[in-house]
Amino acid sequence: MKFIPLPAFQDNYLWMLHDGHRALVVDPGDAKPVLQFLRHSGLQLATILVTHHHPDHIGGVDELRDATGAQVYGPAREKIPEPLTRLAQGDEITVLGLRFRVFDVPGHTAGHIAYYCEEVDGAPLLFCGDTLFSGGCGRLFEGTPAQMLDSLHKLAALPGNTRVCCTHEYTLANLKFAKAVEPGNDELAHYFDHCESLRASGLPTLPSSIGRERRINPFLRAREPAVQRAAQDYNGADPGDEVAVFAAIRQWKNEFK
Ligand code: ZN
Ligand code: FE
DSSP states (O other): OEEEEEEETTTEEEEEEEOSSEEEEEOOSOSHHHHHHHHHHTOEEEEEEOOOOOHHHHTTHHHHHHHHOOEEEEETTSOOOSSOEEEOTTOEEEETTEEEEEEEOOSSSTTOEEEEEEEETTEEEEEEETSEETTEEOOOSSSOHHHHHHHHHHHHTSOTTOEEEESBOOHHHHHHHHHHHOTTOHHHHHHHHHHHHHHHTTOOOOOEEHHHHHHHOGGGOTTSHHHHHHHHHHHTSOOOSHHHHHHHHHHHHHHOO
């Protein structure tokens, strides 16, 4: 299996997975780069996976379905171009011979889902849309901090070697903020330097891994004393429980420049 992040728009990746014959694409906000890639590679698009309803994730679905006959899967509770197979927590699908489990991960949108495959060429793989980013998480457009934190806990509990395929190249901006939250985190500092050199060479910083995110992503670290202290400094008072710490750093990130 090969997986490839096709760049789209300013900073989206349209993740493609293929076995040399058949391909799947995740969240095709734009059909053009996908059709171009299919034409070049001679691959047949079998499957489209959608994580949530935002235009930069579904804009190319109709055109791709019409052009290729690909089967579309998407969240049960969101408005996605029909026809599609609707999925929710606990559902399993087999595509390209791979078994994907579905998680409900509300927060960025109310019905957001993620796709997890236990083994692709020796390691697990996660397509998490705009829920988890490297060093960050999605904005809370339709959910509460408690919902988003719960969703992130679900993802953080996956095996450490799970490859994390996020849909945006937000890593450097996220890590700048993460360093403000945890200036004493050495792994975070090293990872920032590494990602800076990747971007300077025009390379993607993704996929990340769940293990790394647990060590560097402040939104998965609201129980860490250093993150709690930073949230307290930002708030001017003890924010309280883990949800309140998470809410404080999410708010701080919204304002961070
Ligand atoms: Zn989105
Ligand atoms: Fe997005």
